[in-house]
Amino acid sequence: MPTYDAPTRDLQFVLNEVLDVPNIDVPGYGDLEPDFTSAVLEEAGKIARDVLAPLNATGDEEGCRFENGVVYTPAGFKDAFQAMKDGGWNGLDLPEEFGGQGLPYLMGTAVGEIFVSANMAFNMYQGLTHGAISAILVHGTDEQKATWLPNMVSLDWTGTMNLTEPHCGTDLGQIRTKAEPQDDGSYRITGQKIFISAGDHDLAENVVHLVLAKAPGGGEGTKGISLFIVPKLLLKDDGAPGPRNAVSVGKIEDKMGIHGNATCVMNFDGATGYLLGELHRGMPAMFTMMNEARLGVGLQGYAVAEASYQNALAYAKDRLQGRAVTGAVNPDGPADPLIVHPDIRRNLMDQKSFVEGARAFTLWGATLIDRSHRADDDDAEGLISLLTPVIKGFLTDKGFEAAVNAQQVYGGHGYIEEWGMSQFVRDARIAMIYEGANGVQALDLVGRKLAQDGGKHVMAFFEMVKGFIKENEGDEALKTGFLDPLKAASKDLQAAGMFFMAEGMKNPNAALAGSYDFMHLFGHVCLGLMWARSAKAAQTALANGTSDKEFYETKLATGRYYMARQLPMTATHLARIQSGAEPVMALAADAF
């Protein structure tokens, strides 16, 4: 069965040396001294390794059950959830006034990686709650916050997001769930929602659903949509959970993966709901949480890949098969370990260089969110809005690919459920789909984000890359291994942007046909930038006579691998983009 050890050393490297977090001028960052963050990460690592990871495979195998209207989570989940509550982990980056610890979002993200790696399905109960809390924090009245948040921060109650209906996912303008205003100011909510993660379960005493529905008078399409709080149990006057609301589970879905999380069909049969935020402004309200939610899914992509990589690596060192082509390294044994074979290394290096680059990218993204929220930095807000579809789309595609690669290292054993590698693949697969399928991310990036604020944020990104290159050009080692490939990749990205500007004006399909490739091209440039920054940090540590030479040399070699073997992909993406709309749009729908 797979095991997991939190990569606290690498997380610390990113926080302290790549991002230099304690010196970032954002309220709360001054407290993030290495000793403190290290202690937090070590603690999270312990619970991840000892409590969450052991339930990952068993939760997958057992799955959730729906019996007589009650949803049961797999054995052990209740105790583990209690341990999360006892540790106060959900409140880590939530306001102190509602029982949280008030740390920056960055710390929630770093700890989140650890929990997701250990048990993605389990962590979603907490993750969805976190998302719902954010929505109430931003859009709730003081009374709503006081009513709902303390019990949600403590995880006594959990939260959900109810958006999708059977006939519409992305295209939310089509939703049919209705909200009828009542005399007491509440609404009667009627309709069916599907794919509701953590929709119901036996881990908490109440579930607080956030539901998109149409109230009268809002007009057609998305304009008519409002957001409602619909609890599973209505609250009594003293605020404690009381009678059942008219919301029930229709069924739980049989899914490809994340079996430990109950994905529910939710039926609202005139359920009592409370308007959250402004009437008919439900869509903008959802969008305010989108950057965080999507960053959280991008994180799932590489976090699962980290877990699968750890196990693939262990297997590659342990399994004896074949001989090194340059001479036996284990001459007394029946064969050499798999890791001697160049193609196994190619596979492992693809995984390792992706995961470490993705970690730096995501944590950097989290600092931008903190800059935006804690320091009202509009440029940071603009930049993270631009990068969010890249983080979500690129990291989940690549994370899945990495999990498939990890499974491949196991040969036939990778296909047998007992070994646990299949689960990583099956779990990672959903991250490419939910929270906006990756094709929708690409559309958001090219159709919306690129041109936002007059293209200001993408220009700022290019300036940042250029600036870094210029600043460090004098360093010969950095230049050859990192800056030159980064420059070439960045040039490809700019050329793609130019193509969209020139051709997209005439024919929007010319830009959209290349949107998926652009998202990946952008992702490679971002990881290239993160690797260049990581390499600089590693060189600095080595120059300063670090006592941990091996770590930094490994970091440099891993980065060089990414630059030499992954970054050339940008040329192919550019060539595809420049082939324009014609190859993609040539066929009539009936001719397919």
Next chain:
Amino acid sequence: MPTYDAPTRDLQFVLNEVLDVPNIDVPGYGDLEPDFTSAVLEEAGKIARDVLAPLNATGDEEGCRFENGVVYTPAGFKDAFQAMKDGGWNGLDLPEEFGGQGLPYLMGTAVGEIFVSANMAFNMYQGLTHGAISAILVHGTDEQKATWLPNMVSLDWTGTMNLTEPHCGTDLGQIRTKAEPQDDGSYRITGQKIFISAGDHDLAENVVHLVLAKAPGGGEGTKGISLFIVPKLLLKDDGAPGPRNAVSVGKIEDKMGIHGNATCVMNFDGATGYLLGELHRGMPAMFTMMNEARLGVGLQGYAVAEASYQNALAYAKDRLQGRAVTGAVNPDGPADPLIVHPDIRRNLMDQKSFVEGARAFTLWGATLIDRSHRADDDDAEGLISLLTPVIKGFLTDKGFEAAVNAQQVYGGHGYIEEWGMSQFVRDARIAMIYEGANGVQALDLVGRKLAQDGGKHVMAFFEMVKGFIKENEGDEALKTGFLDPLKAASKDLQAAGMFFMAEGMKNPNAALAGSYDFMHLFGHVCLGLMWARSAKAAQTALANGTSDKEFYETKLATGRYYMARQLPMTATHLARIQSGAEPVMALAADAF
């Protein structure tokens, strides 16, 4: 639930127009007139659509059971198997003297695609039998053939291949299963084999295991290995199955996919076995069937992709979501069908252009096997040996990717097992692993096949590509859309080969580090060649005033898509290859 319709029109196009099969000078090919092959394919299509495809999802869901030593296949498999027997499908390309129909292997391949698309797990019971029959045909004595083949051709008995053991897959030199010679000329076989597809089941009255084991006196490693026939039931004097042999199922594996096929742990406890072929020559005996077996797995890659593509396409036409950016195409409906969106088309075209190219490539490969076996054509044998790892490795990687893409079209529904798209992904995954994991295919290609016979076969391949380009250069439409990209891709392949020659001499790791990329680079060039040939055939039909204009125009557009959007990948593969061994091998094993 997914449905399936055999692509008989496209199969006919490849057979008659791309390959011009009736005019190929191979014994038996003269009979393959369009009317005849069309009738065969239509019949296969019917049984696939009506009998096999409806059992695909149910077989996946129910899986096989192992109770009291007996393996049960899913409901309906028995009747379907009877239908396959009644139709004589297994014997299609097997010798008439043992009850087959004696058609070329090519026809078995074309029909095989249809059956695999409809139900991969089910078809494996027959597929493994076919492989075992081939082994007995080549290596068996006349008596062995007479004893075993008639009942195997008729599917009254099925066959298996027993190679892998718990501690060794690819590295068969490590196997521990023993064969002890007995006075009567038979052997006592003792050991454990794992991952035995169709290892036991309730579909046939006997199972004929072909088992690799070590008999005394053969020496170390693979040299000591012999191949044995070990039946589940020993035969009585009259040839009918009698008492149980000492072979039993230890368990059946819980796998990621192909649930309808029983993957067994087989225990041989002094079972009676009969030497097949020469003593201590078991490995070469296995290798004689390798091209066919691996082509059959490559076929699984694109056959599953064909099935998943058909369903993704239907969903994309049916599901209403969003509006076309260039204006509503379904203004009276709530939204436009998914297929209006450029990125959905990009996704579908990736699948379609892959599957059709792969089909042509595989059927061309089957003609090479027929040339080798039926016309003793050594050049064809050399060429197919070279191409086999490409067919197996490239087509299964890309087939899996295509199935993942098809699942993606369904959005959240793709992740729900009920919709059936997850199964295609889970089933397709195994083809990248078994019959030699794809990394091993890459090693075989670069480490062995490239240099075989002094590099003669790869040179012949390049000459073929060059010849085709030269011959057709005068055709402007073909030149721009097909020949120029093919030339560029072929140049990349040659440059990669040159790099291996120059660097691999000094350091074999420099070649092996690029082996996986080389396999994919080669695959793209092969599909590029097949698309160029298909385009030529389509142009010819159009010039001749075909009555089926739409088919040929669609073919040309699909081909142009592949050339414009897939073939540029060769440049990235070349760049990776040329980065050499250093990035891949830099880290010490402990530094990972």
